[in-house]
Amino acid sequence: MGFLITLKYAIGEVFKIRALATIPGVIAISIWLFSMLLLYLDRTLQPHLPDFLQAGWFWVAKDTAESVLSVISGAAITTLGLVYSLVLIVFTLAAGNIGPRLLQRFTGDRVNQITAGLLGATFLVSLTVLHQTSETNVPVLSVNFSFLLAVLSVLQLIYFVQSVSRSVMIDEEVAEISRRLEDKLSQIVKSVEKQADKTSKSLKEKDCIPLKSVENGYLTMVEQETLYSLACEHDLEVKLLKKIGTFVLKDQQFITVTADRKLDDETRESIHEQIINCVYLTKSRSSVDDIEYAINVLIEIALRALSPGVNDTFTAISCIDRLTGALNSSVQCGLTEQSIVDDDGCVRVLIPGYTADSLIDAVFHPLRRSSSDNLLMLVTLANALSRLSEIAHPKLGDLLRVHGQLVYDSYASSNPLPEDLAHLKTRLDFVDIKQ
Template structure:
């Protein structure tokens, strides 16, 4: 079920699915309303004369005007969208394009204009007028007028959304929101059952007790996008095997590289091996469904571009550091799942490849620190972020990771900060971490 949900999310991130769905609905709506118009007679007297057309020529004129306007605005909307994607790609990096494609409003607007255009064509074709018979689908025409009004409002909202969505602060804030949402889904309180501490030391002995080992190899080059861990655990329990994963979502795979190893006492059938292989999804690009570092790398890329000599925008980089700091403070409260997964009887069934707090720290600050050489304000902001994270760090491994990065930031400052007072300020700030650690 989760694998289906993964592909559903990928489908919803495309620019064609929602528009095509809206277009199909509009065609059925046009046909259905025309049928309703054939069976319903509405009076065009009294208040009805303000809402319903009273001649075939007027009906054709209204529908032709709406359809022509909608297809013209649709072209403008497509152009504005492509310009926004181009700006986002050049300013923030190509990996940010997918974030804009996930915006549901953009998809709805693209679909609604084309759908209204096709709707008007179908209704226009239904108008009949001759000497003996006249048919005007007045309800369908009224709906077309309402749709045109709604599309005008959508255009205003769309322009406002595009104008705000390409602002650096808004983009960074949206990425932070994505990271917060991922924490609950990627790091639940319990994944399977953790292995007892005393058994962790004999994992190699557990693997050696199996008679056979089978390498599961990558079928193609690409990025590991998704692993259905729950299904893998069920398969391991059913087949009485141990599955060891060598990679995690976000890693790049080369064809025929060993992505997992299966330890078993029996020779596995081809269908059983195929079933295990089907739990790995490999694609051409990275996705963030199971890779929290994907969103972190997006923010790091924005900061790195901001620190490049051609852009030289330290304030955007500092905003990224602030948001990364907030995310890492939240990660200090997160219980990272054990890589050892057991069944109901306590038997080790899977050894996962998982991330940890230090890995997230490295992904967040390594590149920014490397690009920050020469920018005193950014180096000091990095130190301030580390101080904040250290105040939230409760576990020993978390504190060691913060201290490691503090030393590296100090080294960058020592090598690149030319003003002695600025470096003294940086050194004084770092003492907060070292003094508390002692």
């Protein structure tokens, strides 16, 4: 299982490095190699082709085949250039209007990749078939395959234009990011709930292995199942000292392994190597397992929208609504730090994660500080806190009331009109406002 996870992650990293080159390239080369098979079949089976392929729509003369293939190959490579130009324009608009950190998501967009790959394949196939067409050899199957690729390319281009037009809509991007964030938080909540009924106890520490980072980088992903299996096998407790998304320095300790017995040097070295292989450090952050990164992207969009240069409060309001929706499951259960316990109640893996308290603080503090004189935003924040208070775990009630009081105090400090302050107070009916 660990090997498969490692292989999947490694392949994903390769494709992510050059997302607009690797995947389109693989698609184009694969279809082009398939056309080689068709050319071979044309040469070997031409005398035995059925009658319907030797007349009507499927049969083409040499001059017609050359003309059609020339038009298809020329149009495909021209359109491919247009597609990449449109993608670059979208990148520019997204970086300026939404946020530069969204570019990573755009480069990984499957519609962009498939469109580029299909157009590249159409060009290569048409050019190759044209090269093999002669007076004595008109590859009927291959010519018709090139025509089919041209039809598919037109349909894909139409879909691509529709996809590109949606990708610059801020509300669509905010909704997609928040959906992924909600899915990830829901997975963590389910994992924590599975462990909630188990009583846990820590091992008596008789030996400790401090693990240090071998390079600088962001802690991006942890193979929890592999770590758990390893801890059970050697009767260990593995504790991460840093949460996902933290930047770790080379030679900085970020994992502690505890054993209830003295370990020999060979075992220590083996455990060290296996655990290091379960943890991934990358040069840049991504939203694969990094909850804080996804939250920060949405907050960045909101703060950019609130800046004087943009002044788009309603985009910021959309971000708040989506963020509170994403926090729904974690606030309901009162999410705590994640620990994986075995059947005997021994803690095997400790992962410092995102508690409900820290998630609420991460969302509401920066947005409140940037909206101290914006009544529309503060009312939205108050409504968001009110919604969360209705479904929140009882232990989060005091924290939500503290945030409600801070929202009121922030607006009061901007010397507002008494009527506006009273209006905000009505939205904070779950808070005993201290004036």
